[in-house]
């Protein structure tokens with residue numbers, strides 16, 4: 001078990017590889033996070049999948065169906081040599097099968113039964129002072145049960161009583177704990193600074209949002225729902241608010257920030273207002289890509305725009321009709337003239 005856990009940690013750390021030590025990036029932080037998801041349906045069916053992100057960008061993926069960790073970005077190898085990468089790959093590969101065996105042993109030993117759902121989250125982050133913070137948390141059946149802290153494994157305060165045995169086994173292995181510390185304290189921050197350097201331009205990219213307004217489903221008689229859509233921005237932090245003059249409308253409800261397929265983000269802000277009170281409202285968007293030039297959309301403008309389009313469309317139809325009619329008359333007249 002100990003050696004397996006060590007490998008597991010190595011794996012995590014490896015996947016974690018992303019901190020940022022580079023002085024140029026020190027204004028922003030890019031935590032490196034690795035998530036391992038292991039599902040055991042019964043004693044003979046299980047799978048383990050891993051995903052890793054640097055900040056908001058996915059860097060690694062490891063499917064149960066594959067023997068090798070897939071590099072998602074051209075810079076996912078960071079500053080590791082081929083040899084270092086192969087060593088880590090091997091370590092994680094050993095870890096994965098050992099982890100499976102260990103969990104199966106634990107289930108035999110403990111009062112818990114299948115199905116078993118385990119999630120491990122591990123990673124690190126380097127702050128502007130060049131100090132790093134690393135972590136490993138483990139969840140069992142969706143609930144956080146244990147973490148690694150300082151030099152040993154620590155259960156959460158309300159962990160089930162059988163955790164005592166697990167902790168005793170895990171902490172009984174000095175070698176593994178040292179390995180974990182090495183991975184957390186040294187390897188992870190190093191890997192992360194390599195990723196930060198290699199992926200710098202993509203990690204620090206700025207993509208401007210597009211914003212537009214629309215009317216939502218009616219919240220009730222005499223009321224309107226105004227929607228402000230903001231899409232296509234990167235990085236994730238964004239500020240969206242409905243305003244009247246300089247006054248923030250506290251009734252503004254912001255949705256979760258949702259991912260677009262192209263690694264940009266989407267969010268919407270809604271505001272319910274009494275009919276007639278919508279005039280003069282604006283939606284204001286602040287984002288780092290805008291360089292202080294906030295996007296400001298006026299509800300009235302939004303309507304005028306759509307009204308303008310409608311008028312334009314009607315006009316186009318009318319013009320077309322007139323031309324058609326004119327042409328018909330002209331052709332008829334020609335026709336009569338010919339006859340006459």
Ligand SMILES: *[C@@H]1O[C@H](CO)[C@@H](O)[C@H](O)[C@H]1NC(C)=O
Nearest residue numbers: 040041042043044045046115
């Ligand atoms: C184990 O679980 C898998 C997936 O749910 C199922 O297909 C299989 O029949 C199960 N095997 C046994 C022995 O229960």
Ligand SMILES: *[C@@H]1O[C@H](CO)[C@@H](O)[C@H](O)[C@H]1NC(C)=O
Nearest residue numbers: 044045046047048064065097
């Ligand atoms: C996951 O991988 C292990 C090891 O390669 C394999 O034994 C197992 O059948 C796989 N699980 C699924 C659901 O494919």
Ligand SMILES: *[C@@H]1O[C@H](CO)[C@@H](O)[C@H](O)[C@H]1NC(C)=O
Nearest residue numbers: 021022023129130131186189
């Ligand atoms: C940050 O710390 C690492 C070791 O933890 C060191 O190798 C690196 O040079 C330091 N970087 C700066 C900018 O101080």
Ligand SMILES: *[C@@H]1O[C@H](CO)[C@@H](O)[C@H](O)[C@H]1NC(C)=O
Nearest residue numbers: 149150151178181182184185
């Ligand atoms: C690793 O860091 C932790 C604090 O985060 C510290 O308690 C521990 O002694 C360190 N271990 C080693 C081997 O440096």
